[in-house]
Each structure stands twice: as C-alpha cells, then as structure tokens.
C-alpha cells in the first residue's frame with residue numbers, strides 16, 4: 001500500500017499530471033499533531049463498495065490506519081464486497097480475505113449497533129445518499145459523504161433535518177478544493193489581487209472516454225444521479241461558491257442530450273449498436289471491462305448478483321440526462337457565473353476566468369490532451385502502459401497554468417505547487433482532513449474542509465438548473481425551500497475568504 005497514492009482513480013478518468021508527484025509543494029499539506037498513544041481508533045464502515053470506495057479502503061488500511069479502522073461493509077452486491085474484503089486481507093498481511101462483517105442496505109442500523117460503528121463512509125450511488133445519511137445519523141453514527149450530497153430538494157431537506165435532529169457530524173468530501181491549482185486560485189482571489197469579483201466564466205470539457213462513462217451506467221438516468229448538473233457540476237459549483245465565498249441566488253439553464261443516445265446516433269446515420277462494450281472490437285466508444293483488472297473484478301464479475309452493467313453502449317435508448325449544458329448563476333453579492341459543461345469533447349480539462357475590479361485571473365487546465373486509440377481502434381485507458389509511452393501533445397500538453405493580470409500591468413504566471421494523489425492532487429490531502437482533522441495544527445487558511453452547508457449550496461445550483469431546464473424560467477434558489485443548515489454544521493463561513501478575510 002503506497003503512502004500517498006490511494007487507488008481511487010476511475011480507469012476512464014485522466015490521471016492529473018500534478019498527482020504523480022510524491023512530494024507536495026510547500027504549504028499544500030497542512031500540519032497535523034502526532035496521534036496520542038492512548039487514543040482509540042474510530043470505527044468506520046463503508047456503504048457502497050464500488051470504484052470510489054477504493055480510496056477510503058486504501059486510506060484506512062494504509063496512511064490513516066493509525067486513526068481509523070475498517071469494521072464492516074454495506075452493499076447489495078456481495079461480489080464487490082468480496083473484492084475489497086480480499087484487498088483488506090492483503091493489506092493486513094492475512095492469508096485470505098479480511099472477513100469483515102457484511103450487510104445489505106436494509107441492515108444499516110443493525111450494522112451500526114452490532115459493529116459499534118462510529119462513522120459511515122457513503123460511497124453509494126447518488127440517489128441513495130439522503131436515505132443512508134438520515135438512517136446512519138439516527139442510528140448514532142457520523143457520516144462522510146461523497147459528492148453530490150444528494151440529488152433533489154427532498155434529499156436536501158431529509159439530510160438537513162437529520163443533522164438538525166441528531167447533531168451528528170457530516171463531512172462533505174469536496175476533493176477538488178484540495179487540488180493545488182484550485183486552492184491557489186482561491187488564494188489569489190482572497191488576496192484582493194484582482195479586486196472585487198464581478199463575474200466568472202467557467203467551461204468544463206469531459207472527453208469521449210471519461211464523459212462517455214456517465215452515459216454507460218446508472219448516471220444516465222436522472223433519477224439516479226440528478227444529471228450531470230448535479231452529479232458532476234456540484235464539484236464545479238462548489239468551487240465557485242468557495243472561490244467567491246458567496247451564495248448562488250438565481251439560476252437559469254439551457255441544455256439537452258445532443259450527442260449520446262439512440263436518437264442522436266440515428267440522426268447522424270450511425271448503424272445498429274451493440275448493447276454493451278465488452279467484447280466489441282474497433283470501437284472507441286466501447287468500454288471493454290476486461291481491459292482493466294479492477295473494472296473486470298468490480299463490475300463484470302459482479303453483475304451476476306444485481307445485473308448492474310458498467311459498460312452499456314452510449315448510443316442505446318433510455319438516457320434521460322443532458323450532455324451539453326449552459327448555466328447562468330447570479331450570486332448574492334452581485335457576481336455572475338457563466339458555466340458550461342460538455343461531455344463529448346476530444347480533450348479533457350477546464351478553463352476559468354475570474355473578472356475583478358482590479359483585473360482578472362485565468363486558470364487553464366488540460367487533464368488529457370487527446371484520447372488515444374490503439375491500432376485495433378480501441379481507446380487506450382492507460383497511455384503510460386503503452387510501450388514507448390504516449391506521444392507528448394505539443395499544442396495541448398497536460399498541465400495547469402494560472403495567470404493573473406492587473407489593470408495596466410503585464411500578465412504574471414502564478415506558480416501552482418505540486419500536489420499528491422488523484423483528482424488534480426487533491427484526494428490525498430482531502431483524506432488527511434477527513435481522518436485527522438481533530439489533530440490539525442491550526443486552522444486551514446483556505447477553509448477547504450466542507451460540511452452540510454457547502455453540500456447543500458453546491459447541489460442547489462444543479463437542482464435549480466434542472467428545474468429551469470424543465471420550466472424554461474430562471475429559478476430563485478430560495479424558492480426551492482432547501483432549508484438552512486442545521487446544528488452541527490462545520491461548513492466554511494460563506495462570507496469569509498481565505499485567512500478569514502472577506503472576499504470582495
């Protein structure tokens with residue numbers, strides 16, 4: 001088990017360049033006190049043993065095993081539990097699987113009681129988050145919940161009520177905040193270098209491997225994921241909320257399914273399609289689950305238990321989410337966000353422009369410059385595994401650039417320190433905050449730790465955008481009635497920027 005590289009990466013997602021560093025730049029990783037020798041480890045259960053669970057399992061059997069202990073699994077699929085139970089066995093140096101107690105979702109309360117669970121880590125599909133948070137808290141556990149907090153208004157209300165009624169702790173794992181490039185942009189804004197923020201332009205491009213993935217499995221049904229404006233964009237809307245230290249108040253959205261799906265395929269003259277990618281040759285849209293050992297074990301070998309297909313063809317019927325989305329958001333203090341998300345781009349990355357009264361900041365990130373296809377017409381999931389390596393793309397090299405330009409000055413490049421771990425170097429730093437935050441030496445000047453209020457605020461934009469897509473009207477976030485954060489919330493103060501300085 002490596003110390004700093006939790007195995008979390010979805011094989012279809014690009015590996016961010018900054019995540020390959022073994023040593024983070026100075027100031028990127030906060031300082032923590034040593035663990036007191038007499039302190040018992042907290043007892044963790046994982047609810048949802050799919051791909052994302054891997055990061056927490058690796059953390060609790062590796063770098064953070066001194067503060068937390070994995071004590072139980074909860075998932076309807078025994079095959080995926082087997083996969084992680086075997087992994088834990090290996091990490092503990094056992095001859096076979098760890099044999100941790102396992103439960104199906106209806107046994108959540110029994111699991112918490114019987115295994116004396118302190119914290120439930122929720123890495124199940126999005127639509128199940130609200131119920132699991134609510135039941136876990138009422139059964140006496142704290143929760144760590146993956147984004148998005150939930151998918152709809154009722155989910156927000158249910159979670160808010162549970163936190164208010166129980167006073168339990170909710171940690172929202174917004175890992176993008178911890179990516180050094182995103183943290184550095186927050187520092188720039190909070191420093192006042194570009195003055196008061198007046199508008200933000202944010203464009204995110206998902207490529208035909210990673211973006212396509214949302215159209216292959218449960219995300220393709222809006223009832224499961226809230227669509228990409230909730231499932232994916234909650235990361236992005238959280239970043240803007242946090243960069244600005246402000247609340248979204250009015251949302252207008254436009255978008256549609258214009259590329260994936262059977263109707264679009266037929267309109268473009270695409271012939272008959274297979275039902276799934278595994279076994280299909282020469283098709284760059286096909287995901288063959290046998291091409292990656294983790295995909296094969298977690299999904300192909302486990303589908304006999306629940307029929308969950310991880311590799312559905314992206315041009316089959318039944319998709320109810322959008323692949324092209326544009327959103328206009330007004331913020332309480334007056335700034336406007338113009339946002340777009342495209343899920344079928346030939347490269348992956350994002351561009352952010354922040355306009356202020358003293359100038360502008362521009363962040364450009366290329367996570368994957370192009371999608372490589374091998375001689376057989378199949379997508380290369382891990383270009384580093386190709387003999388001779390992957391060719392460097394001169395025009396669109398992977399990396400990140402942050403430029404600040406003040407009025408009447410030349411543009412200046414702002415250095416972005418190295419990170420560690422996946423997701424732009426954010427995951428490994430996030431995990432330290434998740435598992436050892438009570439040992440933190442001093443406050444985080446960036447206010448990266450997130451809680452209930454941040455989670456609600458992030459999905460509020462996507463939920464309002466979904467309503468706007470349906471009605472064709474702008475939606476006031478207050479009209480959604482998501483309710484205020486309850487007691488026990490540990491979110492960052494919306495009015496405070498980095499260092500406690502108001503972001504103006």
Ligand SMILES: NC(=O)c1ccc[n+]([C@@H]2O[C@H](COP(=O)([O-])OP(=O)(O)OC[C@H]3O[C@@H](n4cnc5c(N)ncnc54)[C@H](O)[C@@H]3O)[C@@H](O)[C@H]2O)c1
Nearest residue numbers: 048049050051052075077105123124125126128146147148
């Ligand atoms: N922060 C990030 O960057 C990031 C990255 C990937 C995934 N995620 C989040 O993690 C979550 C899981 O995503 P994934 O890609 O691992 O999905 P996945 O499909 O690989 O895994 C989901 C798991 O949940 C299980 N499940 C289904 N119903 C359940 C229930 N009622 N209770 C408990 N488990 C149940 C499934 O059997 C499956 O094992 C999602 O909410 C996703 O948004 C976050």
